[in-house]
Amino acid sequence: MSLVIALDGPSGSGKSTVGRHLARTHRLGYLDTGAMYRAAAWYCHHRGIDLMDADAVVAAVIELPLEMDLDPDSTRVVVGGTDVTDAIRTTEISTHVSKVATNLEVRAELKARQRAIIAREGTADGWSDGRGIVAEGRDITTVIAPDADVRILLVARTEARLARRALELHGTTDASAIEATRDQIVRRDADDSTVSEFRAAADGVVTLDSSHLSLEATLAAAERIVQEQSA
Template sequence: MKPLRVALDGPAGAGKSTVAKQAAKALGLTYVDTGAMYRAITWKALQEKINPTDEAALTELSNRVQISFKLTPAGQDVFLDGVDITEAIRTPEVTGNVSAVSAVAGVREAMVKLQQDIAAQTGVLMDGRDIGTVVLPDADVKIWLTASVEERAQRRYNELVAKGQTLDFEQLKADIERRDRFDSGREHSPMKMAEDAVVLDTTGLSIQQVIEKILEICSSADAQKL
């Protein structure tokens, strides 16, 4: 039996990474945070003073660098050319530019190839915006994870405040709404729910409740493969 491949998609702040790490561990799957890949490219572009709209430079950058992950008790560390950038890619500056960078066709092509190469080697739980529609259209399980804008903003706010960052809640909420519009309207691999995805609205649910629902969906799909 082929190892399970799970596509977990949804808008910014829906809590995908938080629940995906734990769900993947429970399922014995490799967790792949595709959003971290785009954040890594964005971080490197900012370091090299590359304009987030310079498609040629961003495409060249995406094909030049090496992105890797390392699982830890706390989750997953992200490395770019051997440098740990786990915390660096979560800054407001990276967040404010990642949608523009990830919309570049050359960047997406490079990252999608990397994501598909990983999925070809092992069972995965992969989260992002276009996993079920572009990266793994034949995934065994497709889940669309969502929540209200208010709740998504509150979760992101709590997460960043806990890390010592100072920010305005209303501005954060507006940024999330802007990202939704940008990600859904981009020309290349827009954020879109797969027609055969299971919708999981996490508004009002605890992290553990969401994980349990994901495991239920995956268990059902796994049983159908037997």
Template structure:
């Protein structure tokens, strides 16, 4: 039997998922998977192919085409589409605007769910495990994960973090964009953003990154 651990980290944009997940993975020597990057990669592929992203049927029809590969080194995560490095491209404004409708397409979620579970399976087989971040990890992707965490933060704090990441973009506009994304993610029929059963809720607003990482690491060590 494998002693590998799976840590599921969910939460809305700006809650600290990526920084926390990578920090926990580095601290514990685990692999790391950013499922949001996979949805962004799929969105990038649709835009490159000229697929109208608001047309769910059109997106569904092309969802099986792109070959998306995610690297799992927390110190240097990578993402490619058909062999092309898209790590920078998927963070651009065009992909950011289009990722919500693409992510809501059931065929897209089914295709990426298969890829995500294969990455997790391989990490468990190889050991010592993986930290997986997203919006439906504890509820859909890895419901049997022994450690589930749901991160949130005050909308103003989330907006400030995201604006800083984007080089000082408009704070009010950033907050409105995050709240709009929350409504889409929480309201979609397939795999909505929810706090999974058994997940530990951590409000990161008043904590430093290291303090949040410490809390998640303690949760992992408690089940080892």
């Protein structure tokens, strides 16, 4: 029986960590939809397209030659044969990705691809051999997979999210690292909230607040939700 787990939440809330853990535990595919928007931004930038030219960006994304590795232990992202897994996580791409992610026609194109990937993982043709998938992003629980077996909104206080991302990117949580990270977290969430709702749980979506939880406690809480909702 196929299992679909949908995870939403703001930047730094722990979606990737929780999503990969659940995918490993249940032997599911793992889809980071945010990486798709980052790959689209990288592709446009790589081709010299002005990200403020909405029509040109849409045209590029429609032909975007994107491959997503659904293995939670790999999660490679390949564009036109080029491995961009690390390149799409640079500060430059992080700074500009919202210009692509808030383009409604781009969202429509990538949403269609996301739904197709989720549907394929419910069949023997999928990476998971039909076991299912964990998909995480901004509007998975409400728009992409509103009928998912499990729907979780991961949240955490802003300062907790800033500290986590600063540690991830800079290896420290000192004041300068926190401030260097603030734009990526606060501004991007503000930008993305204009096109998707990921700060309040929709009906049937369980909220998991990890502000004061250790990593182990957060993963355990997520697993309890999966067990309860998929029973």
